[in-house]
Amino acid sequence: MGIKAAAKLRCPPSVAAAARSRLTPWMLRATMTVLLWTCVVQLTAVGNTWGPRVLKGWPSCRTAREAAPAAAATTTRLAMPEPVVEKALLPPKRIYINNGYLMVSCNGGLNQMRAAICDMVVIARYLNVTLIVPELDKTSFWNDPSEFQDIFDIEHFITSLRDEVRTLRELPPRIKRRVELGKFHSMPPISWSDISYYHKQILPLIRKYKVLHLNRTDARLANNGLPLEIQRLRCRVNYAALKFTPQIEELGKRVIRILRQNGPFLVLHLRYEMDMLAFSGCTQGCTPKEAEELTRMRYAYPWWKEKVINSFVKRKDGLCPLTPEEIALVLRALDIDQNMQIYIAAGEIYGGKRRMASLTSAYHNVVRKETLLEPSDLMFFQNHSSQMAALDYLVSLESDIFVPTYDGNMAKVVEGHRRYMGFKKTILLDRKLIVELVDQYTSGSLRWDEFSSLIKAVHANRMGSAATRTVIPDRPKEEDYFYANPQECLRDPNLLRTS
Numbered sequence: 001m002g003i004k005a006a007a008k009l010r011c012p013p014s015v016a017a018a019a020r021s022r023l024t025p026w027m028l029r030a031t032m033t034v035l036l037w038t039c040v041v042q043l044t045a046v047g048n049t050w051g052p053r054v055l056k057g058w059p060s061c062r063t064a065r066e067a068a069p070a071a072a073a074t075t076t077r078l079a080m081p082e083p084v085v086e087k088a089l090l091p092p093k094r095i096y097i098n099n100g101y102l103m104v105s106c107n108g109g110l111n112q113m114r115a116a117i118c119d120m121v122v123i124a125r126y127l128n129v130t131l132i133v134p135e136l137d138k139t140s141f142w143n144d145p146s147e148f149q150d151i152f153d154i155e156h157f158i159t160s161l162r163d164e165v166r167t168l169r170e171l172p173p174r175i176k177r178r179v180e181l182g183k184f185h186s187m188p189p190i191s192w193s194d195i196s197y198y199h200k201q202i203l204p205l206i207r208k209y210k211v212l213h214l215n216r217t218d219a220r221l222a223n224n225g226l227p228l229e230i231q232r233l234r235c236r237v238n239y240a241a242l243k244f245t246p247q248i249e250e251l252g253k254r255v256i257r258i259l260r261q262n263g264p265f266l267v268l269h270l271r272y273e274m275d276m277l278a279f280s281g282c283t284q285g286c287t288p289k290e291a292e293e294l295t296r297m298r299y300a301y302p303w304w305k306e307k308v309i310n311s312f313v314k315r316k317d318g319l320c321p322l323t324p325e326e327i328a329l330v331l332r333a334l335d336i337d338q339n340m341q342i343y344i345a346a347g348e349i350y351g352g353k354r355r356m357a358s359l360t361s362a363y364h365n366v367v368r369k370e371t372l373l374e375p376s377d378l379m380f381f382q383n384h385s386s387q388m389a390a391l392d393y394l395v396s397l398e399s400d401i402f403v404p405t406y407d408g409n410m411a412k413v414v415e416g417h418r419r420y421m422g423f424k425k426t427i428l429l430d431r432k433l434i435v436e437l438v439d440q441y442t443s444g445s446l447r448w449d450e451f452s453s454l455i456k457a458v459h460a461n462r463m464g465s466a467a468t469r470t471v472i473p474d475r476p477k478e479e480d481y482f483y484a485n486p487q488e489c490l491r492d493p494n495l496l497r498t499s
Helices: 002-009 013-046 064-079 110-127 154-160 173-180 195-209 228-241 246-261 274-280 288-300 311-316 324-333 352-362 385-398 409-420 431-442 448-459
Strands: 101-104 130-132 185-187 211-214 265-269 341-344 401-404
Touching (some): 101 110, 110 130, 110 195, 110 385, 110 409, 154 228, 185 195, 228 409, 246 385, 265 324, 265 385, 274 288, 311 431, 324 352, 324 431, 385 409, 401 409, 431 448
Parallel strands (some): 101 211, 185 211, 265 341, 265 401
16 A cells, blocks of 8 residues: 555656756756856966956956056056066085084184184185084173174075085084084184194094084184185185174164264274273273272183283383373374264273273264164163174274274274275274383473374374285284285285285
8 A cells, every 4th residue: 555655656757857857957057157156266366467367357346436546556567567676696505525513612702703703614614514603702701692693694604605615503403412412522723723734633533523613713724824715715704704683784884874974983993991901911091999900800810811910011012002091192193183073992991081081182072882872772782792892893894094002803803804895094003102102292202293293104104005914934923914914805916015
């Protein structure tokens, strides 16, 4: 009964066929509609590349009034092509068999470390090793915690030198674990060595231990007797690869703009800070209490090896930085305009306003970064002496005249950089003769016009012009420093003269 009733409810075959024939076109239309809308969505998502060309003729939901400005804007964009921003082309990577890894810990202030970094790049290049980004000194008198990337543009440093040497921010994990287990060698290289020393003595150690750590880097490469390509690579690192961070560069440019708005300016590298006086033992013009304080400080730092110092003898030998009083007399004798801006490139002057009185009374426009900028501009540089020194370095390079009062690392490196920039005027003071003439003038045995004439005559050929570097065999400390006069890299070697 149930089966027969169910049979009666079934549709005849002709009815089912008719229903299927009506359903098929509807399903096709629905499928096509979905496909078309999918295409529209995909084309619209492509946007600027396909949209304007493919959908340009399609009906718009906007009115003609709304569409007209958009069409005009599109026409303008098509008529005026967008500017092409060219990326700096990176040099091709140098391919070489890696002999190992070189780690270096720099020592000293900013400019001593700067020169050392240049030397370490050269050493890594010619030993065919991988250089790890140098570690900066954090334990010296300044206690500056700055890392390499806080002062220098680390990405530029690595990529700009990749055609010479492979440089990594840190050791690969596998090698790093070896170092953590103590499987490496640490040593100070011999000062003023030529490249053969590194090939014969250092390279075998790198091959043996795979990782070598050089724990002192100051003056570890000779000034002279090196192949031309080595000297030029030192210059390339110094003048092209070692750029300061964008923040430091921008703040330096701002200081220079402020100075330029008020006319020409002279940078005085007045190395009359507490650390220099304690280290050198120079106490000319200091009170007995100040002299005692400086002596205590010298004994407090074990790496300052010379403890007993005769300040009078050292000054007479021209081995002391000039005092603010002495430099005021020298600038006047050289006829430096009293309205000239004098920018002090230094830290805190020992003795403060009392010792600066002679200079500020002779020159009324004595300024420093702290007086030209707002405190907020220097907020992030406080307690970071190397970053502060970097600002002074940039301003020193761009000054109309640069006058260092002592031949320390900054004085020498800036001198060389200004030579490289086209022999910009740098007055290289003869401190021994100046001290003698100042004492004669202050004692009354020399008239002002005589004093001025002698100062001018002595310094006529000491203005940072082209000169051949002095070579003293077996006494590298006494000869001209490579970074003060990189003659192999200067643009017009025909200008070199024998001093």
